[in-house]
Amino acid sequence: MRYIATIITIVLFIASCTEKIDIDVGTTYERFIVEGTLTTDTMKHGVKLIKSIDYYAIEQPPTISNAIVTIDDGVNKITLEENKEEPGNYETDENYFGVAGRTYLLEIEIPEAINGYKTFSATSELKPVAPIDSIRVEYIEKWAVWELQIYAWDPPTEDFYSFEVFKNNIEITDTITKRGISDDRFFNGNYTFGVPVYYFSSGYEPEFVYPGDTITLKMGGITKDYYNFIIELMDQTFEYRNPLFSGPPANIRTNISNGGLGFFAAYSTSYSSVVYQE
């Protein structure tokens, strides 16, 4: 339904006029931000720690080094190592992988308190995900876009999905707001006969799909909380809000405790690839 509101919004915006304006927004107190992702893939999984900055600040947010970061899945507890080349990034070793069905607890202790807190934690259940039968890429003449369609069974449970897309092994959905995201309300318990999950932008050359390109879809079975987090993030960073369709902006939810922001997400993945033919 956001899709519809987006279309209407963009249509209406063609008619009106815009202009840059100086608005002084003041400042706000510093926040602690966690960006952590853990999947069922066997690889290095990372947790990034940063601090918030003023709205108009141009520099990158400062990272937090020398923190103690641990992940406990009820069976093992591991400590993540800070990456020497990328301070603020804490990683598991490359053989670690998440297990569907377990609940993961992330705990962090930082050297200097932020807003009076030094320890933070977050929990996420790692839900299973259905396998993908196949995917297909189709060029839609009318809108000049390539549509990525999925063929899979959606289980009768309440499921939420995130879709990341790779072209020739390079991730196109490198920014979280570019991802596809969906709940299963329109096809719960059914087979999805080519439900579109992603559109390759026709205005941006790196996203053009040429014959012979290998397109890979990484489907994540995410929790409802993470689904809502991504939706809220997309809403609040969407550049074309207008009074007709948006409510007042509001802060995005988080699963980090003690006033932290950001999210620690754990999810299962399934993959499927197709080589695009015209």
Next chain:
Amino acid sequence: MKIYITAISIFCFLFVNITITKAVGEENIKKFTISGHVQDKSSGEDLIGATIYVKELKIGTTSNIYGFYSISLIPGTYTIQYSYIGFKKIEKTFELIENVTYNIELAPSEQKLDEVVITGEAINKNVTSAEMSTIKMDIKTIRQIPALMGEVDIIKAMQLLPGVQTISEGSSGFSVRGGSMDQNLIQLDEATVYNASHLMGFFSVFNNDAIKDVKLYKGDIPASSGGRLSSLLDVRMKDGNTKRFSGTGGIGTISSRLTLEGPIVKDKASFIVSGRRTYADIFLKLNSDPDINNNSLYFYDFNAKLNYNINDNNRIYISGYFGKDVFKNPDFKIGWGNQTFSFRWNHLFSKKLFSNFTFLYSKFDYELGVPEGDVNSFSWIANLKDYGGKADFNYYLNTNNTLRFGLSSTFHNFVPGTARGLGDEAFLTEYSVENNNGLESAIYVGNEQKIGSMIVVKYGLRFSHFVNVGKSTIYNYDDEYEMVDSTVYEKGEFFSPYYGFEPRIGATFIINEKSSIKANYSRTRQYIHLAQNSTAGTPLDIWFPSTPNVNPQIADQYAIGYFRNFRTNTIETSVEAYYKHIQNAIDFKDHAELLLNQLFEGELRNGEAWAYGLEFLVKYNIKKISGWVSYTLSRTERRIIGINDDQIYPATYDKPHDFSIVFNYNVIPRISVGATWVFTTGSAVTFPTGRYIYGNKITPIYSERNGYRLPNYHRLDVSVTLRSKPDPTKKWGWDLNFSAYNAYARKNPWVINFKQVPGNPNETYAEMTYLFSIVPAITFNFKF
């Protein structure tokens, strides 16, 4: 709570008082009644609020909304003066020895051609009447106000008066004394209009040519009305000329309209039909680009009314309205519309007991979708239907007391939204939000009582009741607003009743014929609410009823005012202060999802709201110049559990300063110029105050809800009107109107968005969108 109980007690005391007085004091002397209808001689239209004054006794009464009056006097000789502004006064002498029916037609007075003609009630009605907190707009005045794209608009004209504010630029949604958009009851000939706007709110659905009378009650809503907390906008269509066939119409830059009216049986039955259509899409069709020329964008309105005077004691009126907005192209379409229908029967049981019975139907619906033949084909429809009946009685007990009582009941059927895929290719199965129904009923009684010549008291008690009716499914939520289970109610099953008393009390102290003080207290209850999360209001907003999960909203409003006229009533001034407190106020949580969401009741939060303010008005009508200056100083705030950390925050449409000047100057009889200047504080908004990065995306941290303001809003509109030579022998005339909306092209921000500098993902800037620069328009109007 205490005031509420006190009010009910005062009501009971006064009511018992008058019945005893009547029983004791007056039984002995038999009175006779003079009654009848007051009409316009040139068209047969009933005159609402005409003054009927008994010179010998220095007492009077006014005609009701159907032009009916009744006055009971002891036998004797009386000179009665009938008057209405803009019409010639008539005096008639009666030798009263029996009941008399006297219908009278008043002729329009010769126009002093360079003066502004206003028609209406007694010239000092604002001082002497028992009403306060009301705005009655004369249709001719509304026409003189320069309008957006030349489209004369009743609702935009109301927004220029104190206590009435816009919600967002261009929008027809309005806020009365800090109330939200859904707290206004808009009625067209007694039937409710749910969405009074076209084209996303830029124009209202009321075609000025078909309207006779518009009255806005900002507080002091009569006991006969209820169901909304903040206001009653009572719009009455013309009945149709019973004397001769006539018409008016106009061609403008964006739409054209035509109204035809005339007698079916002279002096007995008449009709009026009126239509209006925009044609922006004709220009689209002329474009050679197929992406543009197969777009359709239009709206139309159609009003029709039939009325029939069966005899002196019976009249019937049938009115209907049908309007629609459409935007479509081969890939997508969206449309919405209102239909209203009412059938009314006036019946005089006796010369003192006037009654009106109404049967009404109202429907608001919208649909959007992608036509068949596409994998994404779908259709989404939603609607709201009302079926109701009302019985209203006016009992003219004696010269000091006019009683009103009655009852009403409306059945609401809510279809909040059903989406389904179309055709075989569609993957979308059907998804719908549960239907629901409600039965809203009320019974009321009230009296307007004169105590001596200096005090008028108005008191009424309304008892309202609301119950849900199955078949429907209600979801139950836990304390975290998560759905736990659902309850299914069978067809016809009544559940979740809510009810309460709504006392309405007011008093006017007439200091002298030029000044008065008025005070008023009212309690109102609202059982249906609008799920509206957008700051401007869109046609996709959903009306929903009170249910086991949603309590009715209740408002208590107190107002006091001082009214003073100067210079033989050519300058009217008033100052009114009000305070309103709302219990069970509704708002929506952060990131609320209201569209096509079965669990949307879980997105609601409730708490309390307050609105208070001071309204100043100076209205002038001196020789060639007329208009008014209005200023409102106000606040509207709320505290809702679960929003903004449970702290008080202002409503989006909280605009502490609201200033308007309306000016009209008749240069010579054939030319007049008009100007309007408005200034309001900017809307309350939420801005980002910090940022971080997540998933490679700059993510904002926000201030407290509505903690900032948009820049102040101000705008000047001007117009020049040329008229045809006034000739009393000719029936037809024309005028040509040139107007410019936003004459100094101020770019008033409609919304401010924060965007990333292209190419530099770390840098952001603020960008504002504005809707209108200067908008000129030409309209040609004619009448015959």
